[in-house]
Amino acid sequence: MKTPAILVLPVLILVVALFALVPPGIRASDHADPVNLEEPESNLTDLFFYPSGDQMILILCVRRALTTPGPYNLEPFEYAVHFDLQSRVTFDSEEDRARYGGTIPNPEGLRPNAKIRLRLNNDATLREKSFEGLKDPDRIRVYAGVREDPFNFPRFFDRNTIAMVLSIPMSSFPEGQRDWILWGTTYKDGKQIDHVGRSNRTQQARFDSLNVLPPNEHVPEIMRLLGKWNEVFTTLNNFREPQPKALAGLIQYVLQIRKYDLAPDVMIYSNRFPPKFPNGRQLLDDVAALTCQTGDCILQEISFIEGGWPRRTVNDKPFLAEWPYLAEPYPEQPQMAPSQPSIWPWIIGLVILVAILSWAVVEIIRRSVLWLWRRRSRRPALAPT
Amino acid sequence: MVVQVAPFAGTAAAGRIALTAAALLVAGDLRAHDFWIEPSTFHPAPGATVAVGLRVGQDFVGDPVPRSSRLIDQFVVRQGGHDQPVVGLENIDPAGWFRADGQSTAVIAYRSHGAFVELPAAEFEEYLRQEGLERIIDIRAKRGDRAEPGREHFYRYAKALLAGERRSGAATQPMGLAYEIVPDDDPTVGSAAFDGRVLHQGEPLAGALVVAILRSDPSLRLAARSDGQGAFSFVLPRAGVWLIKSVHLVNASMFSRADWDSLWASLTFELPRPQAPPDVRSSR
Numbered sequence: 001m002k003t004p005a006i007l008v009l010p011v012l013i014l015v016v017a018l019f020a021l022v023p024p025g026i027r028a029s030d031h032a033d034p035v036n037l038e039e040p041e042s043n044l045t046d047l048f049f050y051p052s053g054d055q056m057i058l059i060l061c062v063r064r065a066l067t068t069p070g071p072y073n074l075e076p077f078e079y080a081v082h083f084d085l086q087s088r089v090t091f092d093s094e095e096d097r098a099r100y101g102g103t104i105p106n107p108e109g110l111r112p113n114a115k116i117r118l119r120l121n122n123d124a125t126l127r128e129k130s131f132e133g134l135k136d137p138d139r140i141r142v143y144a145g146v147r148e149d150p151f152n153f154p155r156f157f158d159r160n161t162i163a164m165v166l167s168i169p170m171s172s173f174p175e176g177q178r179d180w181i182l183w184g185t186t187y188k189d190g191k192q193i194d195h196v197g198r199s200n201r202t203q204q205a206r207f208d209s210l211n212v213l214p215p216n217e218h219v220p221e222i223m224r225l226l227g228k229w230n231e232v233f234t235t236l237n238n239f240r241e242p243q244p245k246a247l248a249g250l251i252q253y254v255l256q257i258r259k260y261d262l263a264p265d266v267m268i269y270s271n272r273f274p275p276k277f278p279n280g281r282q283l284l285d286d287v288a289a290l291t292c293q294t295g296d297c298i299l300q301e302i303s304f305i306e307g308g309w310p311r312r313t314v315n316d317k318p319f320l321a322e323w324p325y326l327a328e329p330y331p332e333q334p335q336m337a338p339s340q341p342s343i344w345p346w347i348i349g350l351v352i353l354v355a356i357l358s359w360a361v362v363e364i365i366r367r368s369v370l371w372l373w374r375r376r377s378r379r380p381a382l383a384p385t
Numbered sequence: 386m387v388v389q390v391a392p393f394a395g396t397a398a399a400g401r402i403a404l405t406a407a408a409l410l411v412a413g414d415l416r417a418h419d420f421w422i423e424p425s426t427f428h429p430a431p432g433a434t435v436a437v438g439l440r441v442g443q444d445f446v447g448d449p450v451p452r453s454s455r456l457i458d459q460f461v462v463r464q465g466g467h468d469q470p471v472v473g474l475e476n477i478d479p480a481g482w483f484r485a486d487g488q489s490t491a492v493i494a495y496r497s498h499g500a501f502v503e504l505p506a507a508e509f510e511e512y513l514r515q516e517g518l519e520r521i522i523d524i525r526a527k528r529g530d531r532a533e534p535g536r537e538h539f540y541r542y543a544k545a546l547l548a549g550e551r552r553s554g555a556a557t558q559p560m561g562l563a564y565e566i567v568p569d570d571d572p573t574v575g576s577a578a579f580d581g582r583v584l585h586q587g588e589p590l591a592g593a594l595v596v597a598i599l600r601s602d603p604s605l606r607l608a609a610r611s612d613g614q615g616a617f618s619f620v621l622p623r624a625g626v627w628l629i630k631s632v633h634l635v636n637a638s639m640f641s642r643a644d645w646d647s648l649w650a651s652l653t654f655e656l657p658r659p660q661a662p663p664d665v666r667s668s669r
Contacts, residue, residue, distance in 0.1 A: 227472035
């Protein structure tokens with residue numbers, strides 16, 4: 001069936017309007033919370049937390065898809081891992097355990113009471129470290145450097161990352177600690193610019209705005225987004241024309257908050273249960289597949305699209321049994337020339353603007369003619385004399 | 386059985402929901418179906434996210450009603466002196482969520498747009514009897530309409546009270562619904578005596594049948610008629626989740642396709658177990 005051009009134009013307007021509504025971070029959205037792609041070293045890519053003997057292993061990675069040699073742009077940033085060791089976690093909800101590792105009954109009460117701060121030199125070595133709220137800080141071992149990207153995902157095979165690996169003695173935590181709530185952040189000039197909690201959450205386009213918020217503000221923000229996107233979805237879905245309905249479907253898939261999203265983005269680990277995502281995260285956890293089991297499947301789909309058959313369920317390079325656990329980096333590749341600025345986005349924008357204005361003029365004329373025609377048709381006929 | 390139903394707003398989605406409601410209205414034992422709010426908890430902790438379910442059914446056993454923006458006229462929660470929207474996802478159950486402040490009693494209120502239903506005369510009269518609306522039967526008889534089908538727009542006015550750390554005046558204040566059950570005291574803090582008022586357009590309504598049903602034992606039904614001040618009383622014999630409900634019929638407006646507007650008020654809350662009396666021996 002041929003679609004009348006008059007229907008296509010309003011949809012085009014809606015697309016442009018929605019594009020304008022979407023925060024810039026979402027427009028840039030891709031794997032691993034790229035809040036600001038102009039400074040890729042600010043982008044947190046992975047957070048791991050799991051027990052190993054009498055230690056807890058903590059790994060925080062930044063700078064996705066790294067292939068180039070240093071120096072990097074690491075010095076402006078501070079990387080931090082926050083622990084809330086006091087807030088209550090419950091495990092009664094099977095659904096929450098499968099999706100988040102547990103339930104936090106009072107998410108607005110989340111507050112860090114232990115913190116690790118790290119700064120790196122531009123060659124990816126450790127520059128500064130500080131520990132708050134953790135005992136025996138001298139016994140905490142820290143590594144920083146370029147390693148192979150540990151995320152099991154075809155797009156990041158043959159790629160490196162900048163890793164911070166810590167081995168924290170169990171004795172550094174309060175005695176008898178059973179449940180850990182943690183999250184990672186990047187700061188620049190004292191301002192939070194990225195966040196990571198449970199893997200494959202804030203990198204979803206619908207959660208992009210959480211990247212600059214502390215976890216105790218996540219649920220109110222998710223509620224706000226839920227109301228906003230439901231309104232947009234409902235408005236578009238109520239159109240008779242297929243194009244707005246199709247757009248509503250796209251919004252539902254990409255941006256609309258799900259009914260199971262109303263939880264803060266933090267990682268939960270409890271030693272009441274075996275360590276396996278989402279109860280903490282180990283290096284071998286196949287996060288794309290595991291998060292797909294509870295609803296978020298985009299990474300799983302892309303891993304099929306971009307990967308081979310059968311789908312790999314482990315990383316492309318084996319991990320080390322010894323410190324610092326992450327595999328040796330791939331050889332560096334020469335930096336590609338940056339792409340040149342193009343005039344095409346401006347030309348396309350101009351064409352869209354002209355199209356919208358033309359449509360508006362045609363639509364005003366069409367509706368005016370129709371209105372006049374109906375008015376004329378309704379005029380009662382004169383009775384015969 | 387002939388049932389004609391159409392949404393007031395004249396839309397397909399609302400029509401489907403109205404059809405479901407109408408089918409429930411006339412199904413089975415021919416009793417009309419109640420509508421109420423069933424939150425995920427009646428005593429949320431501060432900061433907790435509360436899922437708000439809507440239910441339609443009988444004897445306090447209901448089917449979920451997904452959120453439908455076409456039917457919702459108002460869906461809010463009043464807590465801490467402020468009204469906030471209960472946000473949700475279209476066509477999804479639960480119909481909404483809100484964050485509880487948990488400080489004081491919260492009031493959830495839902496007001497629907499009207500939906501049209503037409504019932505055969507016998508079924509309509511049976512439903513009127515069951516809801517204590519014999520006066521409408523008399524009016525129809527006086528008008529010579531008893532053999533005519535019953536045509537009405539039905540409106541839902543549901544409220545729920547969620548306990549907080551302390552009682553709130555909001556629990557005993559009207560929410561501005563066209564038909565509303567308002568308790569005289571906050572029942573979430575626990576008292577077997579439930580005194581309340583029935584208000585129509587903010588004014589006391591006399592002679593309304595008010596029914597109380599206990600969720601854990603729906604066979605336990607209490608009924609009372611409101612007096613000249615719209616007041617009624619129950620002594621609730623057990624702790625648990627209670628539904629208090631009432632139905633009122635008024636003439637439809639002159640240009641309406643319906644003869645009547647039916648107004649369905651409900652109030653749900655959890656009556657806590659009475660606190661044990663202080664141990665006299667240990668306090669000596």
